[in-house]
């Protein structure tokens with residue numbers, strides 16, 4: 129069976145084994161982190177809230193990227209896992225008086241559980257069919273939730289009060305605390321993902337995407353890898369949903385397309401940032417929120433046009449950067465590097481006989 | 491006891507009988523060649539051994555284990571590795587990473603420990619050292635860091651070979667490894683297979699059309715035609731067997 133594969137941007141795994149320490153990258157990472165920690169003390173509470181939204185969107189996109197980018201299982205239903213996380217946290221805080229921070233692992237676990245439940249049937253379908261099934265999940269989620277969850281007024285909307293979500297750290301304003309907690313969670317999720325992808329398990333995730341038969345033949349339990357990736361990916365989306373309650377003070381299933389829309393946004397963040405890269409989804413989430421803000425302000429009075437402008441901008445980005453912002457950046461660096469390279473560097477073997485690697489017939 | 495016993499194995503696809511009650515055995519440390527015209531059922535047998543195809547009848551025992559009871563990913567674990575007639579590499583991974591995927595059964599760190607980096611660094615170093623060594627032996631060290639996509643065909647064939655070796659198999663299944671190689675490369679490959687058999691303590695089942703290579707390196711030859719075994723024995727004997735000559739040159743009028 130020949131599955132039409134998208135032109136896979138060469139998945140550059142982080143150097144396995146960490147032979148060379150990438151000092152330049154490390155320094156850049158520390159600098160970025162330093163700035164990120166400083167930001168909430170510089171901006172207004174409104175801006176901080178927007179930045180926190182970028183952070184939770186990024187966590188969800190990192191999760192989706194694990195599944196769709198690295199493992200090749202397309203999901204346009206991750207809004208549902210996000211929603212599970214959001215409602216778990218909101219209900220625990222509002223109805224059961226939990227401290228918000230403790231609800232995060234519960235949200236992750238429940239989302240992972242739903243991920244397993246979807247992951248098993250997902251073993252039997254792929255590509256567009258899987259996309260359709262997950263789409264159904266995102267569409268069904270708010271309706272089921274509306275039946276199960278009754279907030280004030282009997283609708284599926286849970287609104288934790290400000291007092292429920294106050295800062296645990298004295299000396300920090302609520303918006304600053306929220307931002308920093310979101311930043312911490314994003315860093316944890318990124319670290320876990322990075323560790324995973326530079327291990328035996330990470331290679332198994334990619335191998336399963338690239339050639340299932342060959343993966344099975346080298347001893348990879350393809351079904352377990354796929355279901356496991358689904359669960360982990362869903363757990364990250366659940367954490368993102370939980371974070372959204374902290375930031376937006378809201379878990380809302382009254383509008384049936386909210387979670388579908390979110391699913392699409394996660395996918396957009398993955399694609400424009402750079403799928404199958406560690407940091408791409410974060411860049412994509414930032415770009416997406418930036419674009420959303422810009423296009424919304426662009427045409428005051430004609431807000432109805434905003435989605436069209438946003439859509440146009442996204443098409444343009446994907447056209448100019450087919451492998452996302454991170455892919456584009458890498459190509460730029462490679463080009464600059466080639467310009468500088470001394471002639472004594474190892475010559476490239478001739479690129480003769482471009483053999484097809486994706487021939488599935490055995 | 492033979493390492494591999496194929497007993498009365500039959501596989502049908504609709505009206506086509508791909509394997510017709512095929513029986514043969516491979517002794518430990520042998521190089522056994524499986525030859526026959528195109529469509530004779532050689533790849534089908536490989537696919538039965540790696541549990542990609544279900545057999546309709548018969549049994550396959552490997553090292554005392556009933557192979558047909560295993561799920562496909564368990565086959566590598568008990569020591570059977572293979573290459574594919576058409577390449578089946580992981581294009582997005584580098585050459586070294588492809589070979590490290592081949593060593594999947596040699597590691598044990600799963601999702602949880604990998605994410606928390608509990609023992610993962612050590613395992614990575616071990617796998618990397620082992621696989622770098624294999625690349626070295628197959629003269630692939632210079633391409634280790636390059637993505638597998640876009641390398642020349644002969645190189646890709648050798649990478650598949652390296653990937654199969656990385657699982658430290660007892661039985662290595664090679665499906666037309668010389669296919670697409672130049673004459674010089676074929677000779678080198680023949681030497682390499684013998685050499686690797688010694689070094690890695692391997693048993694080899696080889697499907698190959700290159701008669702010169704088959705005759706020079708194998709200890710035992712099994713000839714298939716339309717899914718049936720038509721001859722078996724040492725290379726010199728099989729080469730002169732009238733049934734074999736007929737199968738290869740077409741039936742006399």
Ligand SMILES: Nc1ncnc2c1ncn2[C@@H]1O[C@H](COP(=O)(O)OP(=O)(O)O)[C@@H](O)[C@H]1O
Pocket residue numbers: 503506507508526527528529530531532533534535
């Ligand atoms: N998956 C399959 N579906 C249908 N027929 C198949 C399949 N695999 C192999 N065959 C048929 O089985 C026969 C043997 O094929 P194969 O094992 O590939 O031959 P060989 O490798 O010796 O050239 C051929 O007639 C082929 O068409």
Ligand SMILES: [Mg+2]
Pocket residue numbers: 532533534575
């Ligand atoms: Mg064949």
